[in-house]
Amino acid sequence: MSSALQALVMPTRQEPGCLDYQLFELTDEPGTFYMRESFTDELAMEAHRATPHFQAFAAQMDGWLAEPMRLVRLTAIN
Structure with missing residues (x-):
């Protein structure tokens, strides 16, 4: 899942209207991710x-x- 989330970052940052798009992983819960987005x-x-x-990500995410x-x-x- 980490690589799929990371694959969203660069294309999203290039979208018109994207102000911020940052991926975080919780330090005390590896495998738990937080996406901070601002449009x-x-x-x-x-x-x-x-x-x-x-x-493409949304089609896969439910299984993860x-x-x-x-x-x-x-x-x-x-």
């Missing part, structure tokens, strides 16, 4: 989810997940 707006995020590289993927939306306050 200019909802349309850019939707466009990301429609890209071939994301769709111990629990459903969770999307947390944040709004900057400063």
